[in-house]
Each structure stands twice: as C-alpha cells, then as structure tokens.
C-alpha cells in the first residue's frame with residue numbers, strides 16, 4: 001500500500017512521456033533506464049528500485065492492471081560473495097601435496113547455501129558428467145562417486161542439439177547427476193572452447209561479485225540441488241588433476257561426441273571456503289491486460305524482460321557504472337512498447353507483463369515468479385522473453401529459441417512473415433543461450449516459451465562479435481553505442497505480432513509430441 005502511494009506521487013522525467021512513435025518511445029525508456037543515475041540497476045540496490053518505480057508508473061500509464069493493490073511482487077533475496085580466495089589443495093596417496101594459485105589455476109565464488117565449507121574427500125573424474133539416456137550416454141557408468149568429490153569438464157558435448165546441449169551444461173543438471181549418485185562436492189574444469197569464450201582472467205577479476213538466490217518461507221536460500229560447487233579450474237590448472245593425460249582429454253572434449261572416459265583420480269582434495277552472506281529485498285514489476293474472449297481470458301501469455309543489470313564493478317577506462325543499455329534496458333523498453341501496441345485492442349487471452357529482478361544473478365526473479373505466480377501456473381499458456389536485443393544494426397533475421405518445440409513454432413513463422421523477417425538456426429551453439437534467460441524458468445515449470453535473438457544477417461554477425469567482445473557486461477554497454485531505435489521499433493513489433501498470435505490462437509500453445517523439454521517438464 002505504501003509503495004503505491006509513493007508511486008502515485010512519483011513525478012516522471014520529461015523523457016518518459018510517450019506517444020505513437022515506437023522508436024521515440026524506446027529511446028525515451030532507454031534514456032531513463034540506462035542513465036548513470038540508476039548506477040547499473042543491480043538487484044537490491046536503490047538504482048534498481050528507481051527503475052522499478054519507473055516501470056510501474058509506465059504500466060499504470062499504459063492502462064495495465066496490477067494483481068491486487070500494487071504492481072510490485074516482493075522478491076526476498078539472499079546474496080553471497082567469497083570472503084577471500086579460499087584454500088584448496090590435493091594430496092597423493094604418498095602424502096605429496098599440490099597447492100593451487102588463485103586466478104591462474106582456480107577461482108571460487110560465494111555460496112549462500114554453504115557459507116562455510118570445510119571438506120576433505122577423494123576425487124573422481126567423470127568426463128563431462130553427461131547422463132543422457134536418449135543417447136545411451138552415461139559418463140558415470142562404472143564409476144563410484146559415493147562420498148567423493150566429482151571433477152567434471154564444464155559444458156556439454158557438441159553433438160547435442162543446441163537447446164538440449166544448453167540444458168545438459170547448466171549447473172543444476174550437472175550437479176544433480178553427481179548428487180543423485182552420492183557425491184559430496186563438485187569441481188568444474190574449463191574446456192578450451194569455454195575459455196576462449198570467457199577468459200579465465202575475467203572470472204578471476206569478478207570472483208567477489210555477489211551471487212544470489214531467493215529466500216524460501218523458512219528463510220533458507222532456494223537451491224535446485226543440494227551440493228556445493230567447490231571451485232572452477234582453468235585449463236592451466238587442469239594438469240594438477242589430470243596429469244599427463246590432460247592434453248588428450250581436452251582434445252577429446254572438443255570432438256563432437258566429447259566421449260572422455262572418467263577414472264578415479266587417486267587424489268584427495270581439501271577445500272576451505274567462506275562466504276559473506278546478506279539478505280536483500282527486491283521486486284518484480286507485474287501488470288496485466290485482461291483478454292477479450294470470455295472463454296480464453298482465464299489463460300495468460302507472459303511477456304518477460306529483466307530490469308536488473310550488474311551494477312558497479314571495478315572501473316574499466318575510468319568508468320565503473322555498468323549501464324546495461326542493451327542488457328537489458330532495451331528489452332524492458334521494447335516490452336513496454338509491446339504493451340502500448342496492445343492498447344485499446346486486447347487479444348483473446350490475457351497478457352501478463354513481467355519485468356523482473358536478479359536475472360543476472362541466475363534468473364532469480366523469474367524463478368521466483370514462475371514458482372509463486374499470481375495466477376495458477378497451469379493457466380500460463382506461454383512465455384515470450386525479451387533479453388539483450390542487439391539493436392546496433394537493422395536486423396533482417398531472428399533466432400527463435402524454443403519456438404520449434406511447441407505450437408509456438410508455426411505462430412512464430414506467421415509473425416515473422418508479417419514483418420518480412422527471416423528465422424535462422426542458432427549461430428552460437430557454444431553459448432548455451434536457451435538456458436541463460438528468464439524464459440527457461442517457465443520451461444522448467446512446463447510452460448512452452450520463445451526467446452528472440454536478433455540474427456547474424458545484414459551486419460548482425462559483426463555487431464554481435466563486437467558487442468560480446470567489447471561491451472557485454474562491461475561499463476561500455478551504455479547509450480554511447482550506435483543504437484538504431486528503428487530496429488528497436490521493429491523488434492517490439494515482431495514480439496507484439498508473435499504475442500498476438502499466441503494470445504489469439506484457438507488452442508493454447510502445446511509442446512510437440514515427445515519434445516525433449518515437454519517430456520522433462522511438461523504437464524502430461
């Protein structure tokens with residue numbers, strides 16, 4: 001209630017007045033959301049809260065309704081970061097000990113579920129640690145990991161379909177396989193592909209960034225799997241575990257099958273790690289548009305976009321504010337514009353606009369929403385996610401992650417055809433995009449989803465490479481980039497068209513028969 005009163009008194013900057021020009025509206029939203037004043041919008045920070053107030057005021061102005069008395073869904077958070085660099089050592093049966101050098105051999109992070117770790121246990125190497133019965137693949141076959149620490153290569157083999165590969169490379173999938181077999185800890189070793197994409201030095205520089213999860217009713221942090229991730233090991237540090245076999249193992253990991261046989265390492269690891277833990281309060285912003293069809297309006301299509309970014313970090317070229325202009329002020333701005341395009345012409349199903357927190361901390365705000373939705377989750381028919389559209393060129397194609405797994409696929413094709421935009425396959429399968437944004441939290445609850453990425457055609461490949469190398473999660477992801485706001489308008493229109501298709505279809509979106517994610521998570 002108090003929050004709503006504050007909101008009503010909130011005066012908006014002149015830039016926030018929007019009209020019928022999509023490009024100008026998106027530019028105005030981004031100018032506010034990516035300004036230095038908001039200090040990078042980190043979840044739980046005052047800058048994030050300012051951005052949240054802005055979004056709620058926009059939702060009100062657009063005529064969206066709150067669930068209950070407020071546009072805000074409180075999200076209780078718990079944050080952790082490493083207190084120090086921790087201590088890790090290996091011991092051979094002879095008693096000979098090996099130590100590690102921080103930043104060169106290993107990095108460690110905070111862990112809100114395990115703020116004080118003291119563990120000594122034998123080590124077993126399990127290759128990628130992939131367990132995929134549909135491919136008759138079990139990297140744990142013949143290995144006993146009970147009471148031991150599992151050492152696994154990061155990522156998943158390249159033969160897997162890109163979105164399924166993304167599933168198999170997530171921490172929760174990999175840790176669960178180890179936990180189910182009785183492991184007591186997990187160590188992850190970088191692959192050559194992984195380190196090329198994300199240099200180990202960057203991870204070392206950011207090791208004290210805050211990680212987060214949401215607090216359950218009992219006050220404890222939610223975690224999908226109860227197993228501590230002890231440390232990440234670099235390609236250089238791998239030798240200390242794998243010895244003379246290291247080069248052959250790393251080379252085999254790069255092949256399509258990535259069939260690296262596991263073995264008992266004959267080593268014992270001792271790890272000591274302490275985290276600083278604090279609780280924080282943040283908010284998702286949620287507004288909805290009632291559907292026009294009396295029969296279908298009890299079903300909801302969610303549009304999601306994360307509002308948070310990574311806040312203040314050690315400066316790069318004297319700039320410490322990570323403005324997150326494309327990641328994801330652009331996605332929020334286009335989501336608000338989609339809401340405006342629906343003004344006065346509601347679709348048959350109802351729409352929920354979810355602008356969420358702590359995506360950068362592990363899709364936390366979306367996870368909280370998907371597990372604590374304001375309507376029964378069975379009534380959520382689909383999610384359309386908007387995250388980090390690269391708007392520095394006039395895109396002519398998009399990659400529709402997840403679309404072809406459900407009847408979203410044909411709807412997506414109709415929407416793209418209307419705008420003369422082509423649909424392309426995933427051009428960056430090593431990135432594992434499908435599990436790296438908010439829509440994945442809906443997929444985990446059985447909800448079909450689609451996430452559009454602007455494609456590689458018409459200068460896209462160059463624009464992407466430039467952004468990922470120079471601006472991604474850096475202070476230079478700001479408004480000085482050559483942003484093409486007309487491309488933003490086109491992106492909003494495309495998301496509008498696919499959302500309208502999904503909200504107007506006679507039958508709600510359904511997983512395709514036998515689909516990998518539909519079988520894993522879908523309501524049968």
Ligand SMILES: [Zn+2]
Nearest residue numbers: 327360388473
């Ligand atoms: Zn990001």
